[in-house]
Amino acid sequence: MSDRQDREFDIVLWGATGFAGRLVAEYFAAHYGEDELRWALGGRNRAKLEVVRDELMHEFGQAAKVPLVIADATDRPSLDEMAERTRVVCTTVGPYDKYGSKLVAACVDKQTDYCDLTGEVHWIREMIDAHHDQARENKTRIVNCCGFDSIPSDLGTLMVQDFAKREFGAPCRENKMFLMGAKGGFSGGTLDSMSNLMERLGKEPELRRVVGHPYSLNPEGEQTGPDGSTQTSVSHDKKADLWTAPFIMARINEKIVRRSNAVLGYPYGRDFSYEETTSTGKGVTGALRAAGLTAGLGAFAGLMALTPTRNLLRKYVLPSPGEGPSREAIESGFFRVKHLGRGISETGESFEVEATIAADSDPGYGATALMLAESALCLAFDECDDCTEGGILTPASAMGMALVDRLSDAGMTMEVGRR
Numbered sequence: 001m002s003d004r005q006d007r008e009f010d011i012v013l014w015g016a017t018g019f020a021g022r023l024v025a026e027y028f029a030a031h032y033g034e035d036e037l038r039w040a041l042g043g044r045n046r047a048k049l050e051v052v053r054d055e056l057m058h059e060f061g062q063a064a065k066v067p068l069v070i071a072d073a074t075d076r077p078s079l080d081e082m083a084e085r086t087r088v089v090c091t092t093v094g095p096y097d098k099y100g101s102k103l104v105a106a107c108v109d110k111q112t113d114y115c116d117l118t119g120e121v122h123w124i125r126e127m128i129d130a131h132h133d134q135a136r137e138n139k140t141r142i143v144n145c146c147g148f149d150s151i152p153s154d155l156g157t158l159m160v161q162d163f164a165k166r167e168f169g170a171p172c173r174e175n176k177m178f179l180m181g182a183k184g185g186f187s188g189g190t191l192d193s194m195s196n197l198m199e200r201l202g203k204e205p206e207l208r209r210v211v212g213h214p215y216s217l218n219p220e221g222e223q224t225g226p227d228g229s230t231q232t233s234v235s236h237d238k239k240a241d242l243w244t245a246p247f248i249m250a251r252i253n254e255k256i257v258r259r260s261n262a263v264l265g266y267p268y269g270r271d272f273s274y275e276e277t278t279s280t281g282k283g284v285t286g287a288l289r290a291a292g293l294t295a296g297l298g299a300f301a302g303l304m305a306l307t308p309t310r311n312l313l314r315k316y317v318l319p320s321p322g323e324g325p326s327r328e329a330i331e332s333g334f335f336r337v338k339h340l341g342r343g344i345s346e347t348g349e350s351f352e353v354e355a356t357i358a359a360d361s362d363p364g365y366g367a368t369a370l371m372l373a374e375s376a377l378c379l380a381f382d383e384c385d386d387c388t389e390g391g392i393l394t395p396a397s398a399m400g401m402a403l404v405d406r407l408s409d410a411g412m413t414m415e416v417g418r419r
């Protein structure tokens with residue numbers, strides 16, 4: 001096996017023909033010249049990849065004339081070969097439960113760092129069980145959830161705790177993330193991943209424990225803590241004086257933040273509590289908005305849970321694989337989340353820390369492409385002293401403050417301070 005530094009590519013972007021992959025390819029082509037980054041477009045279909053490359057060259061010039069790497073999710077030797085040629089595989093081939101397992105195995109065997117956009121909790125658990133020990137031993141970083149789920153959650157918490165320790169000498173005992181505002185759409189690939197999860201839950205009810213248990217991504221024997229289940233109804237947060245509704249991504253994000261704390265050796269404390277919610281504002285308007293949003297989410301979840309209505313929605317209403325929001329919709333999208341951490345300082349006083357993470361682009365696509373691309377670059381080029389060297393990891397545990405700095409340099413709002 002070649003030394004990692006000597007490999008042909010820094011990054012292979014696998015899934016470049018898909019909706020999210022294409023956006024990540026544009027990000028690399030727009031921001032990195034030929035001499036700055038050795039990257040390749042990966043996928044299963046050469047003709048489709050050539051079309052993507054031609055379009056990139058048309059838009060971004062000769063620097064986008066990058067090599068093509070062919071690998072199919074069903075063909076393990078092709079995945080081994082791809083993994084051996086690069087230092088990092090950045091993958092947008094999903095649903096990951098369907099197409100991702102052999103790639104993770106190949107990357108761990110070939111000691112190739114990896115990042116993805118999965119939000120499939122049950123699949124992450126399967127990868128932890130199958131590969132965490134080997135990846136830890138051979139120092140390979142397999143990093144899940146490098147998009148809107150779960151970077152704002154995981155890095156926001158890291159920023160709050162980093163600040164608390166520097167300013168107050170102790171980490172926050174609790175942190176809560178509020179989605180303050182967002183505008184964005186869905187792609188067919190994301191809906192495919194949701195449908196796939198619903199189908200598996202229907203056939204394998206035991207997976208419900210993994211999806212529902214607050215600590216199911218923690219190591220075996222460490223699946224306890226102060227947190228209960230994710231918010232499912234309207235609530236009023238007294239400390240922030242805000243009405244809140246459930247946040248659709250909380251089920252995955254909360255578990256990722258708890259896993260970060262666990263794999264880093266509990267720097268936030270063993271009793272650290274973390275939750276997420278959607279702020280709908282103050283007063284009667286806030287309460288009414290919370291009720292409307294909760295009802296809408298409940299109806300969508302109900303329709304997606306039943307096979308006949310799910311199939312009807314997918315056929316007539318929702319985008320198909322390969323489709324997603326228009327360019328204008330992506331560019332006019334945005335998101336803003338706020339973290340509110342609380343703790344007791346080393347001198348015994350209560351303190352509060354607030355962090356804001358925001359971006360001026362559709363959270364699941366424009367901003368996600370930026371976050372995934374910068375994660376791949378961070379894995380390829382940055383040092384992180386406080387990070388975990390190998391395993392099935394999270395953004396905070398694998399890349400830490402190095403990724404915070406990168407995202408800030410790339411134009412995202414990443415702010416933290418006293419409240």
Ligand SMILES: NC(=O)c1ccc[n+]([C@@H]2O[C@H](COP(=O)([O-])OP(=O)(O)OC[C@H]3O[C@@H](n4cnc5c(N)ncnc54)[C@H](OP(=O)(O)O)[C@@H]3O)[C@@H](O)[C@H]2O)c1
Nearest residue numbers: 015017018019020073093094147148187189190193321322
């Ligand atoms: N976390 C987040 O914030 C976030 C945001 C956006 C998307 N996502 C996730 O990202 C994933 C991709 O979404 P998307 O909308 O980009 O999906 P998509 O447009 O359907 O793209 C899927 C990609 O997978 C490739 N593929 C399918 N089968 C393959 C196989 N056997 N071997 C190799 N490649 C194969 C497709 O290649 P062909 O073109 O050759 O068919 C295509 O490039 C989904 O899992 C979605 O949930 C997450």
